[in-house]
Every structure is written in structure tokens, then in C-alpha cells.
Amino acid sequence: MTAIVILALVALFIGLRLYAVLGERTGHEQPILKPADPDARVEARPAVAPAQTSSQLDPAGMAYLPLAGPGVCAILAADSNFDVAGFLEGAKSAYRLVMESFWKGDLDTIRPHVDGHILDTFEAAVEQRTADGLTLDNRLVAIEQAVITEASLTKSVAEVSVRFEADIAAVTRNADGAVVAGSMSDAVQTRDRWAFRRDLSSRDPNWLLIETDEEE
Template sequence: MILALVALFVGLRLYSVLGERTGHEQTFVKASEPDAPLERRMPEEAAGAGSAFDDAGNNYLPLAGPGVRALLAADPGFDVARFLEGAEQAYRMILEAFWKGDLEAVKPFVDGNVYDAFAGAVEAREAQGLSLDNRLINIDQSLIAAANLDKTIAEVTVRFEADIAAITRNEAGDVVAGSMSDAVQTRDRWTFRRDIASSDPNWILVETDEEE
């Protein structure tokens, strides 16, 4: 089923290939230059880390509130606004890297088993002579949909609403699916994990899913 989706719509939904949870702790790699393509500044680096927020600010869904508050209590350096800013950067950059088939760029950002599934989907796409010409037009909204703290392991799920224009081309460059003039609204949930007892402030993508 996954390979069939890859053949037709592989560029539209990253959740089709990044669906596994694992326990491997890799980290996002922070870029040293401000214009680096995969920059990932985390909450601990922000001025005013640990700042407060409320439901009215649309930073999290009500059901996520207890988990977010537990995370803030355990890790006062956690800053929701900066976390969501970084999550949006990761969402954009990982999608674009996947569409290009740039696996080395994606590897530091995802769990090992997730990466293997990701690589398999890219290989299947290339074996069929397909390439993607996709654009992330806009991220309309990002907010925390769920948060959980199990001892020192934090997991935060972010719900993204975005507009994506997707085109799949064959080896001749002809369009076989999609349209650049008709962006599709997507709703995805990405889950990030971090050991808050670690001195490393970075998070890793461990799961993606589509919201119906």
C-alpha cells in the first residue's frame, strides 16, 4: 500500500513513510550560520526561555494543557513559542529534503527506523522513474496537539495546517499527477522526542501522521 501511494502521491504526505515510533535518540543538528538550510534553534537558546503562555494564544489544544504544564514544571527552560518556531522550520526543511530525495540532509533530523522507511520510499520512487516538484506554499497554523512526559522522556505532538502544491513527473519530465496551480490544504501531526535530562537541547522527529 505504501509503495502504491509513493507511486501516485508520495510527495504530498510525509506520513506515508514516516509512521514508526522507535527508541533511538538522535538529535537535530544545529547550524552554525544563520542562513544554513537546516537551522534548528531550540527553546533553551532563546531569550526569555520558559516564558508563560495561555490557551487564548492558540499555542496548544486544551487536552494538551496538562502535558505541557508538566513539561514546563520539569524543564523550566522549555519555551513553547520557540519550540513551535523550530518545529515549523523542521516541517518545511524535512518536507523539502524528502521531495528532493536529499536523504543525507534528512538523516540527522529523524529517528533511525523512520529514516530507513523514508529512504525506502525515495528508492521506490526513483526506481519508477518519478520525481517531485512540490512546494510548501504556507504554514497556516502550528500548535501543540499533545504532550507527554514519561520520567525524563518528553514527547510533543505538533499539528500543522499547511497548503502544499504537488506535482509528480515521470522520467521525461511530464506531469503524471498533481497541479502547481491548485494547492491542497494538509493537516499533519508530527511528534518530537527529547530526553530532558540530557544536556543536548535538541529534539528528534519520531512519528508523523495525517489528521482526518
Template sequence: MYVIVILAMIAGFLAMRLYSVLGKRTGHEQEPAPRPADERAKVTVLQPRPTTEATGDSVRLAEGLITPAAENGVRALIAADRTFDVPQFVDGAKGAYRMVLEAFWRGDREELAWLCDDDVRASFEEAIAAREADGHSLENRLVRIEKAQIVEASLNGRIAEVALRFEADIAAITRDRDGNVVAGSMTDAVGTNDIWTFTREIRSADPNWKLSETDEA
């Protein structure tokens, strides 16, 4: 059963963490203490649990977690990888959403490199560099994730892609180098709607899924 791994996430496996990849968002959660690289290496972004196999019923029973348009794609993933479990994948994706956001907000390039593919990482790093050049810092907080739902899934050869729609409330503040508030407010959360796509090579020994695309819903 896949668990979108990235630190110590969701109830038993990871505690996860974009302003919008290129200014598409304005949300945000308080920065947790960074973990050493060797400790983070012990976790995986989407980690299958080999002891249990999912079945087609996983799709039928995952009410509200999959849109009708994504059902066939999810069934194809389950047929190709019997450890793929919809509820656990969605839980893991929520953790990853939080983790990526928090890494971006605090400018943690190393963690973003671990969680994202090269294109998404490069976009984040460009935005971080621009922010730093302006002398700005983010004081953001992810208030809550209202909803996470698989809206598209596909298997292209060995490459599996799963896109999820996230509806979340984010509070954000931008400060200048002197600590003055440039924009935002921690008392007013902003609703965000995003679609993030995660990718993994099904037969890879690496169980991690990486963020490969972000967009506004």
C-alpha cells in the same frame, strides 16, 4: 527556550525544511541549495536558550498554540526543563516541518538522518527508494503553514514528547525520468493536516529534538 533546530531557522535561528511519510501528503516547497554537513552540524533542531527560563505563564500566555488537552503535559515539560518555551518551540517546529518536507522531496537521506529518528528515517528512505525505482522526481512547494498547534505533550522518565498538528497548503508535481508531469499541479495547492511528534531526552547534552512519528490528523 527550545527551538526546533535544523538549519538556520525562523528569524534568528533556523531556516527549516514528507510528501506524506508514506504517501500521506502531497505538498511541497522549492528545494534550497544543500548545506555542507559540517555547516549543518552547527545548528540544532530544538535548541534551548539557557539565559532565559520559562514559567507556567508560558502556557497561559501561549494562546492558540496549545490545546487544552496538552496543557498539563506542557506544564510538566516546563517543570522538568525551565528553558522550554512554547512560542519558540512552535516556531521551531514550523521550520522543522518545512525542512523535513524539503529534504524528503529532494531525496536528501543525509539530512533526514539528522532530523528524524531511525524509524521515521527508514520510512522516508523506503519511499524515496520506491520513487527513484519508478524514475519519478518531485517538484513540490510548501505554499504556507496555516496553523501549528501543540495537541499533546508528555514526559516519560527523561523522554519528552511533543505532538503538533500542522495545517498547511502544499503544491506538488511528480515527473517521470523524461521530465513529463505524471501527477499534480503547481497552480492548485492541496490542504494537508498532519500530526508530527518530536522527541528529546531532557537531560541529554544534545539539545536537538527529532521527528519520531508522523500521522494524518
């Protein structure tokens, strides 16, 4: 399991600005298949957050697990601009951006949005890959699910954890371009949990990705 602290939400000026979201991941050289979770997500009930509307739910009508309910409710009460559905959409966009940037070794794109020691981890991995003469030819096929698993508010600081379930086609090539691992014809299911933080008293709408873990 790799825990990584990173990503100040993706506020891009290159085509897409990810406003109230987070996202980021360390990135494995090859994703690991994970079993499906029959209890993956639970319907968000209006009783958990009285001010919640359908616009705060993802298309499946499920946005967060029951244990995250009180934290989500506290954040909604403290920040009228916080929108659950918008947050999750931004998180998914950030997830894609970070993954693809890491695979390409283009860390400048995410540098402003990631925590220092996370960036160091990314850079070390890219440098090692380069030294070994390897390149990643990975493709994010689809993000199947994104659900808030934990949420909390301490004074004005909000923290939200999101679990991503995604299908990734992963290939590692050597210096000659030959495939040494993986296959582009088979997508592998991955499951990652990313945690984000934001000071709600700040004018900066960006979230910082503070941790990522690969789930079993």
C-alpha cells in the same frame, strides 16, 4: 495513515539551527485534501500554566489544545529553557526542512536528525520513486497552523505532538519531465500530526521526531 518515528530536532549548521524543536514527516507522493477543523485550536489560558508568558504563545495567541495543558505545564516546570512559542517555530522550520529534503531525495540533510527506521522508510520511498522514473516538484506554500495537541512528561522524558496544517502545491513528473499527477496552480491543504521526544536531563537540546501521522 503512516506512522513514522523520526527527527532529532533540526540543529543545522547550514544557515539555521533549530534549537528546541522537532519536526518531520514521511511525505506522501501527493498530499491529500483534508477538511477544515472548526475546533482546531484553543486559546492557551494562563491558569493552565501559571509561569506562561505571552512569549510562549504563537501570534494567534493559541499554542496548545486543552488536553495538552497539563503536559505542557509539567514540561515547563521541569525545563526552564522550554519555550512554547520557540518550540513551535522550530517545529515549523523542521517540518519545512524535512518535507523539502524528502521531495528532493536529499536525505543526507536530515539523516542525523531522524530515527533509523523512519530514515529507512524515506529511503525506500525515494528508491522506488527513482526506479519508477518519477520526480517530485512539490512546493510548501505555507504552514497555516501549528498547535500542540498532546504533551507528557515521564520521569525526565518529554513527548510533544504537534498538528500542522499546510498548503502544498504538488506535482509528479515522469522521466521526460511531463506532469503525471498534481498541479502547481492549486495548493492542497494537508494536516499532519508529528510527535517528538527529548530527555530533559540531556545536554543535547535537540528533539527526536518519533512519529508522524496524516490526519483525516
